[in-house]
């Protein structure tokens with residue numbers, strides 16, 4: 001899609017995006033799509049090591065707020081929302097595009113996942129979204145839209161997805177309950193389920209190349225998705241065109257989820 005064709009349907013909207021690691025990140029696709037239709041951006045990086053990869057992307061997108069957020073470090077999430085409150089006074093869009101599981105717990109199968117590994121994966125990949133929603137909701141004074149990235153392995157067994165299956169299932173359920181609790185405040189919450197994409201997080205999954213191959217083969221649309229497909233789907237859902245849509249699980253996978 002050429003950017004010249006796009007209308008600024010999110011002009012003056014304020015979007016806070018968590019989860020950019022590099023230019024392959026799904027969160028980067030979301031930030032880029034929001035920016036291309038007029039939104040102002042706040043973006044985070046994980047830590048000092050990640051900063052040198054993310055800061056140039058943030059600058060290129062003209063992000064007006066940036067900062068380090070490791071959701072495991074008490075106070076960092078709150079500090080980012082303080083910046084948003086001080087600078088913008090409000091928020092319209094929130095994206096949670098982060099996931100983590102310790103490698104040995106991720107790769108060893110669910111039976112072998114330790115209690116600590118399970119808890120860590122659940123905290124970073126699921127409960128952090130609940131914490132974000134709690135901080136974001138008071139700033140969404142004119143309503144808003146929240147997104148969390150899930151995957152097909154939440155609902156069907158995908159070999160090698162292991163502990164992330166139950167974690168994403170919890171994330172999808174959290175989206176529905178948050179949609180219920182925040183609906184009366186005009187805040188909509190969606191789980192987005194992209195098809196497999198070659199990102200750094202995906203590199204931690206065993207036989208990921210096979211998943212990519214299968215996804216392209218299965219999808220009725222016949223091709224893999226890219227990060228801009230995910231970004232534009234979120235951009236649409238954040239516009240008033242989707243104002244009566246909430247609590248949905250939206251697949252961005254070329255239709256692969258339809259096929260047995």
Ligand SMILES: NC(=O)c1ccc[n+]([C@@H]2O[C@H](COP(=O)([O-])OP(=O)(O)OC[C@H]3O[C@@H](n4cnc5c(N)ncnc54)[C@H](O)[C@@H]3O)[C@@H](O)[C@H]2O)c1
Pocket residue numbers: 018019020021022024025026027045046050069070071072096097098099100124149150151152193194195196197198199200201202
């Ligand atoms: N790549 C895929 O095939 C795919 C498919 C469906 C869903 N997803 C989901 O999309 C989301 C984004 O992943 P991605 O594929 O873009 O990979 P990515 O590696 O680019 O992004 C993952 C992000 O999580 C962040 N993160 C990890 N631990 C964190 C912590 N403690 N605090 C803050 N941030 C932390 C990383 O810094 C990184 O920016 C994840 O939820 C992932 O499960 C990915």
